[in-house]
Amino acid sequence: MSYRGPKGTYDVYPGGRDPHERPELWARVERVARDLFRRYNYAESRLPVFEEAELFVRSSGETSDIVTKEMFLFTDKGGRELALRPEGTPGVVRSYIEHGLYGAAQPVKTWYMGPMFRHERQQKGRYRQHVQIGVEVLGSPDPLVDVEVISLLYNLHKTMGVRDEVVYLNNLGDFETRSRYVPELREFLRRHEADLDPDSRARLDKNPMRTFDSKSKETQAVLDEAPLIGEFLSDDARAHLSAVEKGLEAVGVPYRVDERLVRGLDYYTMTVFEAKSGALGAQDTVGAGGRYNGLVEALGGPDMPGIGFGTGVERILLAANAPPEEDGLDVYFVTLAPEARLPAMALASSLRAEGLRCDLDYADRSAKGQFKQADRTNARFAIVIGDEELARNALKLRDMSSGEEKVLDLGEGAPAVLRAVGV
Template sequence: MADFQSSQSSQSYRAPKGTYDVVPGAADRDPHLRPEMWAWVESIARDTFRRYNYTEVRMPLFEETRLFVRGVGESSDIVSKEMFTFTDRAGRELSLRPEGTAGVVRSYVEHSLDKLAQPLKLWYVGPMFRYERQQKGRYRQHVQLGAEALGSDDPLMDVEVMALLYDIHQAAGVLEEVIHVNNLGDLATRQSYVPELKAYLDKHRSDLDPDSVARLDTNPLRTFDSKDPGTQALLAEAPSIEDFLTKDASAHFAAVRQGLDALGIPYRVDDRLVRGFDYYTLTVFEAKSPVLGSQDAVGGGGRYNGLVEEIGGPDTPGIGFGSGVERVLMAAGGPSDVPGVDVYFAALSEDARMPALSLAGALRREGVACELDYAGRSAKGQLKQADRSGASWTVVMGEEELASGVAKLRDMSTGEEGKIFISGGHEDILRAVSG
């Protein structure tokens, strides 16, 4: 038993493949590994969602597997290859959520949210799970910002959702971003176009990659997602959906383009863009930044007018997007500065520690970020730590300062030192550090 325990204790444990830890560390680490970067980008997103009048929602991390099969689509790579699926103790088949839309729509139906004023504009942030080959910026557990607008088929709703995504990215500093947009048509468009596309692909079946062959009988449109060079060469000669769009579908796309032009959002029409989910109709889009290299998508989404009905709800139009936070941070320049400690209290004697704690507590309640020494550092060590912490100000307190009721206040950016009254409480410090 002792040998077993010794063996167990000597084992090293690492995060599972395709995951990572966000921990304090050096500033030169990848941005998504640094905790301050997450707080920064999430605060940008929250403020942008507020300005667009979107309400936050929170959904379970796992759902019934059949929700994703029915919603995302059996032909999608997510359902066929990438889901983390398990059976619980009651024999129910569940899956960790691979994307956010299906869960939001399930909640919309379950709680009869169609009875609220429409359109209902929702947003979320949280982890998603996909079993895929790990690449830079793509992980088996990744965090996604997303928005869903349900209850409106207005093409300007499409424009708003794309503008919301673009504004979040631009506020975060995403570089050289362009929105790629396409129109997949309405049901009547699909009914005339898909048979023509399938007939063309069937003639070249032997030259298609295996995944594209598998999609021919389920969703031929998904062949446009193929990365295989041979398949892409064939698709270049395939019938274009643009030639099959109904009058209504064409008018919808024209209005979307007019709206993007009105807002000055850079976009490019890409008639080969289909996205990876089966539920998309009409508008689909991807936000791309060339700084990411060949895997250049920062986020994307589209309209899904039949999804709510497919999941058991009323006929309700919808549109949304998802954007991986890791991808945003990789494509962004990052903040010029990150908020740190406002005031560091250097207590030079044991008797000064409790008054310093009291002053720090009062300042914290006023919104001032404070730090104290809890490691038994010397006076010199505390001043060094104040500098390392990035503090803007240091309050130096010892026996002499306690006796006089006047402490030293050091401006850490200039090194200049002045006097500050502490006998009356924290108010003088607050006024000094608040400018």
């Protein structure tokens, strides 16, 4: 084996085995997503897969893992520091600011789908290049926008057949809330430092809230007694959370409030949410997102609120029931003489123009082999053209399920076939 795909990547290819390698499943997600976004009135954004590295540092936070150890960095020939995008939100916000969309009617609702890159070790449901579908709503602080975004995520997953899903919801308050809560939490954790796992201990100074994500039993035992952010929320944040809850109930999205839900990115404020599936492995988050009311301003725009989600297409496919593919060809051409190939090609071309799915043998197969191929491609009909048919300017139409055969006029071309197959 000479070449392999780069570490942590995968191919979508004809005959792909795993769900995320199957082209027809990707086609389905794209179809479902586009249809849903049209109904919710979101317009598409197509953005570069690389940006100035600085953009991601400013957005995700200098201390975040994504920035410190997971970015694919490179320098172009002009000496610019660039990075393959590790997430979608910063690019969308940059675009919103760059094109002055804050001056348009608000909110601006957009969606995107494309590859994201993170330099990390892969495991089930995690790749160095993975595809995210995301939405961002910029310019409105309305809690009902949060409801719309969460319900959109939920419906996307539901339509795709994601199994065993639970939506978790929390409110992290504004920066002020956190500036009161975090010292309190840190103080508490410090008192129990001896019982924490090494990773959590290391996080104590930098970002104690992420201790909640630890999978260590000992650490979780300590956290059972820890102060929760709910008690520190401002009236505003509390009202926002309850408005979101009422909204989710109104639109019929099941959810659970989880006060221990924290998110890894620095820019989140107020609402955060995460959709998890029991059908995945350790990486069980299918999609997640939250509000980022300070981000637009931090990136040089006006003080505009925003909210969005990102969801991993590979994880959607992994967590969904892959439906059996039933569709096949309308016609497979069996050519039994070299002179039959051109008339077959011409007829196939006419039938394709009429919308029929057709294919021919390009492998110089035997008669038996060509019928076998007709069978494999699930063709409804085989059209046989050989010496006998050519001599009479005819073709033989074989119904592949009944075995019934009819002789048609080859000279008449597509209309005769269309009539016989009942289109």
